[in-house]
Amino acid sequence: MTLLVPTAVAADPSCYSRLTNEWVCGQYLRDRQSEIVDATTQHLEITVAAVLLGVAIAFPMALVARRLPRLSSWILGVSTGIYTIPSLALFPLLVPFTGITATTVVIGLALYALTVLVRSMLEGLRSVPDDVRESAIGLGYGPTRLLVKVELPLALPVIMAGLRVATVSTVALTTVGSLVAYGGLGNLIKDGVLTNFRAELLTASVLCVALAVLLDVVIVVAQRLMTPWTRGVRA
Amino acid sequence: GDNLSNGKSGSSPSDSASSGSADKGAVHIAGQNFPEAQLVAAMYDELLTKAGYDTDVKLVDSRDVYMKTFPGAVDVVPEYVGGILDYLNTTQNGAKAKPITTSDAQASIEAGKSLLSEQGITLLDPSQATDTNAFFVSKDYASSENVSTLSDLKGKSVVLAAAPDCEGRQDCEGGLSGAYGIDVTKVLPLGYASDQTYQSVLKGESQLGETSTTDGTLESQGLVLLDDDKHIQPAQNLVPAVSSDFLAAHPDVAGTLNGLMAALTTEKLTQLNGEVTVDRKTPADVADEFLTQAGLV
Amino acid sequence: MNVLADTWTYLTTAAHWQGDGGMLQLMLQQLLLSITALAAAAAIGLPVAMWLGHLGRGGFLAINISNVGRAVPTFALLALLVTADHPGVTTFGPYGRAGVATLIALTLFALPPIITNAYVAVREVPADVRQAADGMGMTGAQRFRRVELPLALPLVVSGVRLALVQVWATATIAALVAGPGLGRVITDGFYRSNYPKGIAGAVVVALVALVLELLAALGQRLADPPPRRTRSARGGAMSGSGRRVNEAAEPLGS
Amino acid sequence: MDVTGSADDRPMIRLSGVGKTYADGTVAVHELDLEVRRGELLCLVGPSGCGKSTTLKMINRLIEPTTGRIEIDGQDVTRQNPVELRRGIGYVIQQVGLFPHQKVLTNVMTVPLLYGESRSVARDRARELMEMVGLDPATYADRYPHQLSGGEQQRVGVARALAADPPVLLMDEPFGAVDPVVRVRLQDEFLHLQQDLGKTVVLVTHDIDEAVRMGDRVAVFATGGRLAQHATPADLLGQPADEFVSDFVGSTRGLRRLAVTAIDPRHLEPLDGVRTGDLGAAIDVDATLEQALAVMLREDKPMVAVKDGARFVGVLTPNGVHAALRASLAETNGRAGEGGPGGRAAAD
Amino acid sequence: MDVTGSADDRPMIRLSGVGKTYADGTVAVHELDLEVRRGELLCLVGPSGCGKSTTLKMINRLIEPTTGRIEIDGQDVTRQNPVELRRGIGYVIQQVGLFPHQKVLTNVMTVPLLYGESRSVARDRARELMEMVGLDPATYADRYPHQLSGGEQQRVGVARALAADPPVLLMDEPFGAVDPVVRVRLQDEFLHLQQDLGKTVVLVTHDIDEAVRMGDRVAVFATGGRLAQHATPADLLGQPADEFVSDFVGSTRGLRRLAVTAIDPRHLEPLDGVRTGDLGAAIDVDATLEQALAVMLREDKPMVAVKDGARFVGVLTPNGVHAALRASLAETNGRAGEGGPGGRAAAD
Numbered sequence A: 001m002t003l004l005v006p007t008a009v010a011a012d013p014s015c016y017s018r019l020t021n022e023w024v025c026g027q028y029l030r031d032r033q034s035e036i037v038d039a040t041t042q043h044l045e046i047t048v049a050a051v052l053l054g055v056a057i058a059f060p061m062a063l064v065a066r067r068l069p070r071l072s073s074w075i076l077g078v079s080t081g082i083y084t085i086p087s088l089a090l091f092p093l094l095v096p097f098t099g100i101t102a103t104t105v106v107i108g109l110a111l112y113a114l115t116v117l118v119r120s121m122l123e124g125l126r127s128v129p130d131d132v133r134e135s136a137i138g139l140g141y142g143p144t145r146l147l148v149k150v151e152l153p154l155a156l157p158v159i160m161a162g163l164r165v166a167t168v169s170t171v172a173l174t175t176v177g178s179l180v181a182y183g184g185l186g187n188l189i190k191d192g193v194l195t196n197f198r199a200e201l202l203t204a205s206v207l208c209v210a211l212a213v214l215l216d217v218v219i220v221v222a223q224r225l226m227t228p229w230t231r232g233v234r235a
Numbered sequence B: 001g002d003n004l005s006n007g008k009s010g011s012s013p014s015d016s017a018s019s020g021s022a023d024k025g026a027v028h029i030a031g032q033n034f035p036e037a038q039l040v041a042a043m044y045d046e047l048l049t050k051a052g053y054d055t056d057v058k059l060v061d062s063r064d065v066y067m068k069t070f071p072g073a074v075d076v077v078p079e080y081v082g083g084i085l086d087y088l089n090t091t092q093n094g095a096k097a098k099p100i101t102t103s104d105a106q107a108s109i110e111a112g113k114s115l116l117s118e119q120g121i122t123l124l125d126p127s128q129a130t131d132t133n134a135f136f137v138s139k140d141y142a143s144s145e146n147v148s149t150l151s152d153l154k155g156k157s158v159v160l161a162a163a164p165d166c167e168g169r170q171d172c173e174g175g176l177s178g179a180y181g182i183d184v185t186k187v188l189p190l191g192y193a194s195d196q197t198y199q200s201v202l203k204g205e206s207q208l209g210e211t212s213t214t215d216g217t218l219e220s221q222g223l224v225l226l227d228d229d230k231h232i233q234p235a236q237n238l239v240p241a242v243s244s245d246f247l248a249a250h251p252d253v254a255g256t257l258n259g260l261m262a263a264l265t266t267e268k269l270t271q272l273n274g275e276v277t278v279d280r281k282t283p284a285d286v287a288d289e290f291l292t293q294a295g296l297v
Numbered sequence C: 001m002n003v004l005a006d007t008w009t010y011l012t013t014a015a016h017w018q019g020d021g022g023m024l025q026l027m028l029q030q031l032l033l034s035i036t037a038l039a040a041a042a043a044i045g046l047p048v049a050m051w052l053g054h055l056g057r058g059g060f061l062a063i064n065i066s067n068v069g070r071a072v073p074t075f076a077l078l079a080l081l082v083t084a085d086h087p088g089v090t091t092f093g094p095y096g097r098a099g100v101a102t103l104i105a106l107t108l109f110a111l112p113p114i115i116t117n118a119y120v121a122v123r124e125v126p127a128d129v130r131q132a133a134d135g136m137g138m139t140g141a142q143r144f145r146r147v148e149l150p151l152a153l154p155l156v157v158s159g160v161r162l163a164l165v166q167v168w169a170t171a172t173i174a175a176l177v178a179g180p181g182l183g184r185v186i187t188d189g190f191y192r193s194n195y196p197k198g199i200a201g202a203v204v205v206a207l208v209a210l211v212l213e214l215l216a217a218l219g220q221r222l223a224d225p226p227p228r229r230t231r232s233a234r235g236g237a238m239s240g241s242g243r244r245v246n247e248a249a250e251p252l253g254s
Numbered sequence D, E: 001m002d003v004t005g006s007a008d009d010r011p012m013i014r015l016s017g018v019g020k021t022y023a024d025g026t027v028a029v030h031e032l033d034l035e036v037r038r039g040e041l042l043c044l045v046g047p048s049g050c051g052k053s054t055t056l057k058m059i060n061r062l063i064e065p066t067t068g069r070i071e072i073d074g075q076d077v078t079r080q081n082p083v084e085l086r087r088g089i090g091y092v093i094q095q096v097g098l099f100p101h102q103k104v105l106t107n108v109m110t111v112p113l114l115y116g117e118s119r120s121v122a123r124d125r126a127r128e129l130m131e132m133v134g135l136d137p138a139t140y141a142d143r144y145p146h147q148l149s150g151g152e153q154q155r156v157g158v159a160r161a162l163a164a165d166p167p168v169l170l171m172d173e174p175f176g177a178v179d180p181v182v183r184v185r186l187q188d189e190f191l192h193l194q195q196d197l198g199k200t201v202v203l204v205t206h207d208i209d210e211a212v213r214m215g216d217r218v219a220v221f222a223t224g225g226r227l228a229q230h231a232t233p234a235d236l237l238g239q240p241a242d243e244f245v246s247d248f249v250g251s252t253r254g255l256r257r258l259a260v261t262a263i264d265p266r267h268l269e270p271l272d273g274v275r276t277g278d279l280g281a282a283i284d285v286d287a288t289l290e291q292a293l294a295v296m297l298r299e300d301k302p303m304v305a306v307k308d309g310a311r312f313v314g315v316l317t318p319n320g321v322h323a324a325l326r327a328s329l330a331e332t333n334g335r336a337g338e339g340g341p342g343g344r345a346a347a348d
């Protein structure tokens, strides 16, 4: 331990050394640039993959829930139940099947996203005006086409609202992937918390926020583009 | 997809310098994700890469996770003698099983032999470097209460800031109250060597904090380690845990890792830890420096 | 499967429930924490979101800003908050160690679903209904209270329901700062490889979540009696037959 | 258009140079000048998409005009608080727009409650109005809008707008979805109401018969929100301002006048010499030509006796009806543009 | 009701004992027997809330009947795949129900695309139909439904239903929100279409004039979904089955017949002895009585010459019109219930 002091003096402590430990530190950004970029990329990839997988799972669940109203409370219950499983329990449960891989994280996060996604899809579909649905059915739309061509587009505002919440939640939740080494920025955050590494903690947190805002904007822009008819509906 | 890169994996920056031997195939290293484990894993990584292996390193939050795929998808783990044996003991024999570890490393390994072979795990030579639980107080408390060993706390009432698993354990709260007769009024589960634990002791919310013997940050924070004069800590010597099947196929790994174990001492490890946690050098850099100095690469 | 049996034993052992630090007490503490955080989020989020929905603008920004709070992992936020001077780690009444920090983190966590749903719900009230209300001389507030709010209510409540369940599940995080709640049982169990205990904690959390969900659903139904069929009603006039339309469409499979 | 007349009191509603161009460049209303007198019922008719609804919505500021000025009771509406403005103006929206979350009775009670009426007063008034629009409260009060037929919904909408008893009423195709029997009932009820209470009403309809029957005056719009003619029903039928109006009013517009033209004693033939077998029921001299013809057909007789009180004043034959119609048309043409008595006054 | 006639081919649509009771106990339709012949246009009229829309929706299974059996082309509809069933049936919904997320042109293209038409063919067909309903594609194709007026929206709905060219069409008040000029245009276009293509059509309307003008036969419903009369327009006007029908058809129902009764040479007066100054334009012997009267009024003449081809066959006076009307009514009464030629055929 006596070795510490000379080392510190000799190296002229950087702004992120434990002795100075500044919140904002350009040196840190430079020294760990590749690590930060890698973590951010991984974070983004895992988040996007998880949300997409979540949508893919939630969609059939919402359809079943709508078609069989008696099952709907069960389906919502299951999605809620899954959300309450601690990641501490869920990830080790998945590891024997999927190994210590990003897949594990993606699956886990997709499952966590179900609560929000299933609900918003169900609610979105229910919000479709009945006269529109009736005219479509009357014109000979089969259930699938009705869903794809009429109900989904009209459900979009509500579904997209759910997707926005699910996406930011997943950005935040991706950090629990550090449990199995694939936490993206979560790896840095975890380390930052553990070792009181302020620059690392702050940088990674800010990047999380930036990612969330970015994805949110992407979704909103996509929604605008996909729902041109909503513009100017209000007088 | 699996192509997602892991920030902490990959080989050390220096490995392109020296030529590797013939390609010997892949080795999967896993371990826990705290500074010392990062450091040791980085050493394994560099050594095995130099030895011609294609390495990948996955550092996870808890032993639970990698033990699900070790041995199997994971071949090599930087372990601690007491840590892995206790884990195997409790998972095989239940949470309340009688501990098989003692403060003697070799004896502990002997005691765990059947458990290890059952699992298909081989422990290589333990290092003399050891990293056991340790307990600290603030400098102020040490001087005002005049304590330097854990025995000095006998009969005193303290709040303990420690890992969430501390309560009842022989090497933690159990031993402190049992063997040392300390009155632990409350255990705050703030983590092992975590900043929260330090802060709690520094602020006086708790008097005693849990860390490791190789903690390189204590002095700089104004904290002092208390001597485990009754040796309640089981041996926690660093030891490479290797899949028995993998070892049979790649016997040269034993030599490579045993060499590293021989070169490490507790003091060295503490110093290297300090470079990682205080100076915040990257584990890979610190590992490389050490391996070069020690002539291992 | 031994683990499941042990979990059952753990759950059915009275001693694990009783007394200081027993699961019952931890559960109540966590409930208190969750409900307080939810109430705070609702008190902040609902008025802002519904007002913006009523105006029909500004929602993007409100949702986006509220998302910021949720984008930071809750444990990181908590770690940041406890290092601050205020709210810090000081004990806050029944909310325990770092109570204020925990409440802030959970409140920020609960805001996005509440704000997002409430905004969208009010915004999506059909234009002809809105216009009829304006045309009869309702003030903005009256239109809001008499027309938009009742029509939006199901979706608004659904947002709050969602937030409730999520906050409850996330409140286990208080264990990280030695705060109260069932998180302790879970972390303790999993970190000490005492799986029955950890799973028992998780099971209790899940069960309570379902009970909360059920209660919320009941409350929602009370606030919104069945004949109203609100969601279909918001769509327009044909709800009854619309429903039948679906039934009629069902048998042909997809 | 000098039909604005020499009213000594100010008009209740005055639009001057009002125009509306939608965001996409569609000109819905163009430079519109229009006055509605106090207590008058003005019908707006015109082809689909000519800007009738837009005009109506500009009056209660649901749509803001792009140009021009709208006054109600001498006050510029843009200077008024829109909420207070609308409180004085009942509004029946073309899309009906019932509140889907409220039962029928509650829908109708909405406006009185809004104005601070007590629940019981509002409920009584709502029940009364439901009766008036032909919806038995016992059956319909507790239904939700989606449980009603199209025409029933529309009637609820009318009842809702009437519930507040506002001095000005804007109605956008209020009877479009109901059958002729109910429609005539509603029209009559409404005319009585309006005469008793002297409301100022602007009623949009695409049914020229309805316009002629109900309007004190009728404003005919041409596509693009141009005012093509603003006249009494009789003048409109008798002397369309241009080809557009005459086309719009229809080639059978002369026959439409049957309904609004009173029997003229000058076209009666003397009773003497009529075979009594040829006479069916007698009608009153105040009746319209249409009613006279209807009686002849119902009785299957070639003529009908006309009485003034108890006294027979003559008989009317189909040729007499035709002559009366021609005379009435000629008369209108003669006094071109002079504000005569409304068609409705004659019809009542 | 033996008006179902002696058609040798099976009816296209047959309802037997069909009833619908809604969940809350409302009986919307009660034991209804009704047949629609192949290629026939049947109008359903009746007071608001009498079950017209419900009946229509039961035919394409948007509502399942509580009792009875519905056949289309001899097939029980409940045995058929509803989607396929509906593909063969065009449907115009009373609430219009345009797809708010699609532009006008896309709305109209919907059904052809549904049937696997290529985009370009569908687009051409949609443009054609937009022209037909009087909406210039250049102006309207790229608008969203909320940017249209009420009548414009309704017309898009009609165009959408026609786009698929289905053999059977169900139309629920398709022209209710459009002005008379456009309506007559639409009605004419539609009648031509139907005659050319021989579609079977059930058209709900509350406008008795429209029913008389368009229907081959008219079914009058009474409240509660009872069928009060099912007859040709001429029969309906001439001989209402009961008081309810005659009330519903209206006291001026005789005059309505003007529009559907052809000139009868028996009621013409000889040309000789007529002052030429009294004669205006001549009309064809195929014209209706209403057209004859309109000409007399337009020309302000007491009579009109009637030609058969190039040959003058006589003059018609108002008295002659009246006599012809009476004769036509008497004739209908005489052959009570006998399925005569439709009013429309006579009107064309």
Ligand SMILES: Nc1ncnc2c1ncn2[C@@H]1O[C@H](COP(=O)(O)OP(=O)(O)OP(=O)(O)O)[C@@H](O)[C@H]1O
Residues within 6 Å of the ligand: C240, C241, D146, D147, D148, D149, D150, D151, D152, D177, D178, E022, E023, E024, E026, E027, E028, E046, E047, E048, E049, E050, E051, E052, E053, E054, E055, E094, E206
């Ligand atoms: N979902 C429902 N629940 C209960 N009653 C209903 C429901 N839908 C319609 N009705 C009632 O059934 C009757 C028939 O309704 P329907 O819509 O068929 O009438 P309609 O003849 O089309 O009338 P309109 O000309 O006014 O559109 C009405 O009295 C209506 O109130």
Ligand SMILES: Nc1ncnc2c1ncn2[C@@H]1O[C@H](COP(=O)(O)OP(=O)(O)OP(=O)(O)O)[C@@H](O)[C@H]1O
Residues within 6 Å of the ligand: D022, D023, D024, D026, D027, D028, D047, D048, D049, D050, D051, D052, D053, D054, D055, D094, D206, E146, E147, E148, E149, E150, E151, E152, E177, E178
């Ligand atoms: N939001 C809009 N954007 C663009 N054009 C519009 C919009 N709303 C209406 N229009 C157009 O303005 C014109 C007038 O519309 P308005 O609704 O006033 O017609 P209207 O006279 O009420 O017709 P109808 O009798 O069919 O209801 C129409 O051509 C319509 O297409």
Ligand SMILES: [Mg+2]
Residues within 6 Å of the ligand: D052, D053, D054, D094, D172, E149, E150, E151
């Ligand atoms: Mg309109």
Ligand SMILES: [Mg+2]
Residues within 6 Å of the ligand: D149, D150, D151, E052, E053, E054, E094, E172
């Ligand atoms: Mg209807």
